Amino acid sequence: MEEWWYRSASGARIALRRRQHSASCRELAVRCPRLRLRSLSAATSAAWLAAYGLFVLTENSMVLSAAIIITLVGLIIYLHFVKIDQESLLVIGSLGIQVTSSYASGKESTTFIEMSQVKDVVINEAIHMQKVIYYLCILLQDPGDPQGVSEVVPLFQSSKPRLDCLIVVYKSCQEILEQRKTAPQSS
């Protein structure tokens, strides 16, 4: 198992971990930066100061309890639905590709794409906000048209690694995808 440190598109430090389970099975995981105590406390204090200001204006103590409840519920919702801790890619030659996103609350959401549907794994460019970023994506085969692409599945959407990290992931995937061209089709 190897681990390297890179930077994401927004400048935060991310870690890429690569595990080779066997000759045709590889797992690549990108770990996003954790939730900083600074930003959490800044958001909470801002919310509570605003609530205290409202309380002073309206003299209603319900505002304070509502602010506390909203902060707690908002934090739980953020951790469970928004904050992604780790995104991983498991490539099993001749079976398929599995994409997993694990959230900070422990929830995992996985998508499995069969190998017969995968046309290729490529690096594309995109305009995101005011930047041009690179992203890795899986091209899915169009069943009717052998040359066509029916869908593009982007990977590592929340960690957004930079080109150097993407090149390492791209090379690892291509090594396994090449095997299906050289392997004999029938046993």
Place this chain on the structure above:
Amino acid sequence: MVLKVFFPSCCASAESGILIGRWISEQNSAVILAVVHFPFIPVQVKQYLTEVQRVTKVSVSVLGSWSNSKQEKEESLSEFLEDLGTIFSHEPWIQISKEGDSKFWSCSTLQKNSNNPKEEEIILVYYDQRKVMLSHLHPPLDTAASTDHKAEDASKLSAIFDTVAKSKILFMTDRYDDGPIKLTHWQSDGVEASIIVELMKQASVPACMLLTFLLSLVSGVCRSRVLKFWPLSFLWSKLSTCEQLGHRLQHLQVISSNKKAQNQTQLMRKANIFVSLLIDVALGMLLMSWLYRKNRIGHLADTLIPVADHVAEELQDLLQWLMGAPAGLKMNRALDQVLGRFFLYHIHLWISYIHLMSPFIEMILWYVGLSACLGLTVALCILSDIIALLTFHIYCFYVYGARLYCLKIYGLSSLWRLFRGKKWNVLRQRVDSCSYDLDQVVL
């Protein structure tokens, strides 16, 4: 190509035996369905497998051996298992073994007639048999109508799902049954029998019949001739409550029909309607419980009349202003007065009716609020109908105004056509050119 073995998770703790399942040679994968335990007679096993094959049309065969030994690995057992490979000849013969409490399994294959004796890579996929059996991998919609070859290309995993789903009969016999064959599969963990589910299934049939009978009565009454005379039918079509009740009746009829759903979409539709009805009724009950407390109906009724009066007063002020102002109802002063007084009379009539009904408002509201138990949507429909009825006079103004406008536009367009020298041909429903005499044009 890599060899893929799909092993059910329920057989991980089974005792030693042989593996039966289906071998898909195009994909080089073996789907294991069950484990047959010792002691068995090979002839009986083969007979049983041909029986299963005949019924399910799935080519089930013996694929390999499974050994789960609590003690250290015994040499004799492994030789015995290899010898089994000669009795049930299958290429390749898969041997999976697990030792004691160790987490690691070993999986190897025996190839007797192999052209290239190289070490083949094996991928072991652990699957939840019950869930795979119950799920259905839907093919993409646009290729569903295409040939079989294309459908096969679309998804290789669907073969695995189909194999497990079609082999339901294999899961009927168990190792606790008396018979020559003792199998272990997902049912070995305990046959699924939830009493509540069974009771509900039994109770649903008479409940459905009762509901169908009641609904047929209600729809018969609704369709009777009495309610179909012209003024009434026009009224029913305008009121949104009646429409909503009609929809609900139709939904209930769909749910309470005795026929099972033909395919997945129908089942989803039925389940969807059932759940939406439940939620509707629950929300309606919630609304009722909130509405009938603390005399809220009384407060509502008390505020209704003053609000109607207030609206009428504002309208009268507006009309007075319109009658006098330069950009008023009409350019003509006399016409202004006529229209204005006409509208004012309308408002006066409507307000008198509302005042006439004011003692009964509270009772009407109380009984109408009871209909909220049919659903929140019915309550909202009634609310919308009440608002429509209360502002009926404003609607009348709109109708009169629209008619006058239509008339004016008709006259203007006719004059415009005259100006251009054309005429409206009623017979042909189109505009034709027409030569007018001088005195016709100059009038």
